[in-house]
Amino acid sequence: MSTQVGNSANMAAQGAGSAGGNKPNIVEVRSLIKHFHREDKTVVPAIDTVDLDVHPGEFVVLLGPSGCGKTTLLRCIAGLEKPDTGSIQIQGKKVFDSDMGLVVPPERRNISMIFQSYALWPHMSAFDNIAYPLQSRNVPKASIAERVHGALKLVGIPELVQQYPAQMSGGQQQRIALARAIVSNDDLVLFDEPLSNVDAKVREQLRIELLEMQRKLGFSALYVTHDQTEAMALAHRVAIIRQGKIVQIGSPRDVYERPSSRYVARFVGTTNELNGSVVSPTGGDGTVRVSTEFGEIVAQSSSTSFKIGDKVAVVIRPERCTLSIAEPTAPIKWSGTIEAALFLGSHTEHVVRIGERTFLEWSVGSELREVGTRVWLAVAPEHVRAVTILDPTEK
Ligand SMILES: Nc1ncnc2c1ncn2[C@@H]1O[C@H](COP(=O)(O)OP(=O)(O)O)[C@@H](O)[C@H]1O
Numbered sequence: 363m364s365t366q367v368g369n370s371a372n373m374a375a376q377g378a379g380s381a382g383g384n385k386p387n388i389v390e391v392r393s394l395i396k397h398f399h400r401e402d403k404t405v406v407p408a409i410d411t412v413d414l415d416v417h418p419g420e421f422v423v424l425l426g427p428s429g430c431g432k433t434t435l436l437r438c439i440a441g442l443e444k445p446d447t448g449s450i451q452i453q454g455k456k457v458f459d460s461d462m463g464l465v466v467p468p469e470r471r472n473i474s475m476i477f478q479s480y481a482l483w484p485h486m487s488a489f490d491n492i493a494y495p496l497q498s499r500n501v502p503k504a505s506i507a508e509r510v511h512g513a514l515k516l517v518g519i520p521e522l523v524q525q526y527p528a529q530m531s532g533g534q535q536q537r538i539a540l541a542r543a544i545v546s547n548d549d550l551v552l553f554d555e556p557l558s559n560v561d562a563k564v565r566e567q568l569r570i571e572l573l574e575m576q577r578k579l580g581f582s583a584l585y586v587t588h589d590q591t592e593a594m595a596l597a598h599r600v601a602i603i604r605q606g607k608i609v610q611i612g613s614p615r616d617v618y619e620r621p622s623s624r625y626v627a628r629f630v631g632t633t634n635e636l637n638g639s640v641v642s643p644t645g646g647d648g649t650v651r652v653s654t655e656f657g658e659i660v661a662q663s664s665s666t667s668f669k670i671g672d673k674v675a676v677v678i679r680p681e682r683c684t685l686s687i688a689e690p691t692a693p694i695k696w697s698g699t700i701e702a703a704l705f706l707g708s709h710t711e712h713v714v715r716i717g718e719r720t721f722l723e724w725s726v727g728s729e730l731r732e733v734g735t736r737v738w739l740a741v742a743p744e745h746v747r748a749v750t751i752l753d754p755t756e757k
């Protein structure tokens with residue numbers, strides 16, 4: 363195990379988040395489409411023209427609400443589901459191509475997968491559960507024992523080697539499932555919401571351990587979750603999915619600070635929002651002038667091609683807002699009244715009524731203001747963004 367692990371770690375150092383030099387991408391999905399035909403004759407476009415790359419050593423998270431197609435995409439890559447059209451390449455080798463009529467079966471794709479339900483064999487010990495993928499690949503016995511013990515040590519529970527799943531906590535079972543996923547030393551591990559069944563404390567711990575393990579072993583990961591904190595914590599890049607489409611992909615900071623749409627802005631965090639329409643198109647400096655219910659605002663533009671009249675949302679993160687009693691010199695500011703003040707431990711939250719709207723303001727280490735206080739709410743221009751509205755009916 364050690365030499366293989368070493369190689370992978372080098373790959374991680376070179377490859378994570380970049381084009382990966384002359385190494386092929388671990389995953390290349392092109393124009394993938396998958397419809398499900400329900401019994402009532404309706405058709406569900408579970409995957410709608412997806413392109414996706416995973417670079418060597420990269421941790422990519424697919425983030426989206428339930429039913430948006432995350433599991434289906436993983437299953438297509440693993441070979442458990444047959445897409446309608448498009449192609450999938452793994453480590454430079456085609457495993458699916460609708461034009462060529464090519465479908466490589468799952469066992470020949472060299473991928474490990476870990477599920478939300480631990481999916482351990484109840485009648486097998488931890489050892490046998492972890493050994494299973496090696497046995498089915500005809501690895502010699504002595505080597506199996508060594509690798510199973512190595513994997514158990516990595517997930518931090520070597521003492522449970524002879525225990526059965528029913529004798530373990532949920533967190534321990536998921537560690538066994540994790541050990542089983544990494545024991546084959548595959549370059550790609552697919553994760554389908556593996557932490558959503560374990561309780562919050564254990565989940566946070568496992569998240570950190572998983573992160574360390576992936577960075578150390580260097581395998582590439584494609585990880586599905588509907589939990590934005592988890593996505594942010596783990597990912598080199600996050601792909602945000604809506605109705606079978608990737609609507610934005612980028613680093614966690616990128617998607618949080620520069621969302622391209624209201625959908626993404628809302629999904630990856632909390633936002634204050636104003637409705638508006640564009641009054642001057644995106645300029646050379648990347649800003650756009652927007653007419654809103656609070657007057658005209660110059661906002662950072664998420665698109666180079668906003669035109670006059672386009673309906674947009676202006677989004678502002680609560681932690682980018684500042685409150686003051688005296689009128690600030692900032693160019694973007696509104697006066698309002700404190701409607702609620704909450705101490706939340708790590709930070710405070712003020713709800714500020716401004717006209718017909720309420721805005722949230724978060725800050726660390728500041729005093730709570732009294733309800734009813736007249737205040738100014740200001741925000742630096744670089745934190746005011748005009749974004750596309752993908753679904754105007756969404757409130
Ligand atoms: N075997 C199936 N038959 C019919 N519809 C399915 C099947 N599997 C998934 N779907 C539908 O496809 C869409 C995407 O599902 P899924 O990939 O499981 O989403 P997610 O993992 O993001 O929750 C959903 O509308 C779901 O109901």
Ligand SMILES: [Mg+2]
Pocket residue numbers: 429432433434
């Ligand atoms: Mg799912």
